[in-house]
Amino acid sequence: MLPLFVAETDFPLAPAITATLARAVELGDTGYTPPQPGIREAFTDFAQRRFGWTVNPARIRTTCDVMMGVVELLRRVIEPGDRVITNPPVYPPFEMCVEEAGGVVDRVPLRESAAGWELDLAGIEASLAAGARAVLLCNPHNPTGTVHSREHLAALAELAERYGASVVSDEIHAPSTQPGAAFVPFVSVSDAAARVGFAVTSASKAFNLAGLKCALIVTAGDGPTAIVDGLPPEVEWRTGLFGAMAAVAAFAPESDAWLDSLLAALDENRRLLAQLLEEHLPGARYRIPDAGFLAWVDLGALGWGDDPSARILEEARVAFNPGPSFGPEGAGYVRINFGCSPEVLREAVARAGALLRA
Numbered sequence: 001m002l003p004l005f006v007a008e009t010d011f012p013l014a015p016a017i018t019a020t021l022a023r024a025v026e027l028g029d030t031g032y033t034p035p036q037p038g039i040r041e042a043f044t045d046f047a048q049r050r051f052g053w054t055v056n057p058a059r060i061r062t063t064c065d066v067m068m069g070v071v072e073l074l075r076r077v078i079e080p081g082d083r084v085i086t087n088p089p090v091y092p093p094f095e096m097c098v099e100e101a102g103g104v105v106d107r108v109p110l111r112e113s114a115a116g117w118e119l120d121l122a123g124i125e126a127s128l129a130a131g132a133r134a135v136l137l138c139n140p141h142n143p144t145g146t147v148h149s150r151e152h153l154a155a156l157a158e159l160a161e162r163y164g165a166s167v168v169s170d171e172i173h174a175p176s177t178q179p180g181a182a183f184v185p186f187v188s189v190s191d192a193a194a195r196v197g198f199a200v201t202s203a204s205k206a207f208n209l210a211g212l213k214c215a216l217i218v219t220a221g222d223g224p225t226a227i228v229d230g231l232p233p234e235v236e237w238r239t240g241l242f243g244a245m246a247a248v249a250a251f252a253p254e255s256d257a258w259l260d261s262l263l264a265a266l267d268e269n270r271r272l273l274a275q276l277l278e279e280h281l282p283g284a285r286y287r288i289p290d291a292g293f294l295a296w297v298d299l300g301a302l303g304w305g306d307d308p309s310a311r312i313l314e315e316a317r318v319a320f321n322p323g324p325s326f327g328p329e330g331a332g333y334v335r336i337n338f339g340c341s342p343e344v345l346r347e348a349v350a351r352a353g354a355l356l357r358a
């Protein structure tokens with residue numbers, strides 16, 4: 001079975017990360033995470049270099065992972081039973097997190113325009129006007145790989161402020177934004193965004209560190225910073241030591257060359273996938289993503305039902321993610337992880353394509 005589903009990549013780690021972790025193991029440095037493991041400085045520098053984003057290091061906190069950060073923030077900006085807007089198709093745990101925080105999911109699907117996937121601002125405004133208290137944004141968006149535009153983010157911030165709502169922006173895929181696309185950190189987009197927004201991010205997707213447990217919460221305005229400062233200290237203590245060490249190494253300038261080579265490999269694969277789909281699965285619809293290593297592919301025209309991944313798994317022994325798990329908008333879709341070698345990608349799509357000829 002070829003596994004192209006869980007959001008991990010198959011590439012060797014950045015050498016600075018391997019060296020840091022190996023050294024820690026050699027030393028037996030496996031205890032608690034120190035209060036200031038160096039992430040604030042490392043991320044501030046990374047954000048400036050890679051995104052042109054000036055972050056105040058005093059407004060950075062760490063926690064165990066992005067989804068825990070999201071839940072803890074939502075708990076503080078909503079009351080039990082409040083509605084939280086999500087934009088499906090979206091990373092399935094978003095719904096679980098809203099519920100874990102005591103909220104109710106208010107689904108405002110992305111819209112597909114000729115230019116690509118985008119936020120439905122009118123739909124979001126309608127939900128905010130009807131009382132939704134928060135937006136759980138995914139930027140870049142999983143599964144579509146959309147990097148939301150500056151204009152849309154600024155408009156979202158204005159709407160949120162007008163209706164007294166908060167925006168929690170999951171930016172875990174930002175470090176793997178392709179050079180041709182401009183990732184705009186939500187809290188940096190305007191003064192209004194700084195007043196209503198929280199970013200939650202990590203080195204864990206681009207650098208493949210998800211098991212090590214370290215994420216960052218970043219704010220830019222006094223109100224959101226006070227909320228983060230009011231989180232229980234345990235939220236920060238849950239940061240994994242190896243995750244913290246690996247994040248410092250990932251965000252360091254010496255890992256830039258590795259990150260650039262990752263982006264180059266993903267760029268080749270995202271384009272290769274378009275060719276492979278045309279060759280083996282004609283009728284598939286796919287927009288090349290601007291960030292990350294996940295592809296959102298519409299196989300609805302093939303007549304394989306709402307969940308084409310089931311047949312592909314059963315008969316071709318290739319695991320893609322089922323589209324419907326991202327919301328009803330995912331009927332007929334699969335999500336393909338192309339963070340692998342071109343050979344694995346070729347083999348996976350060819351195997352799925354063989355079902356068409358069978």
Ligand SMILES: Cc1ncc(COP(=O)(O)O)c(C=O)c1O
Pocket residue numbers: 007064065066067068091138142170172173202204210215
């Ligand atoms: C958009 C998004 N957010 C969060 C996560 C999970 O992050 P964490 O393991 O840090 O909770 C993923 C994992 O793929 C993701 O794609």
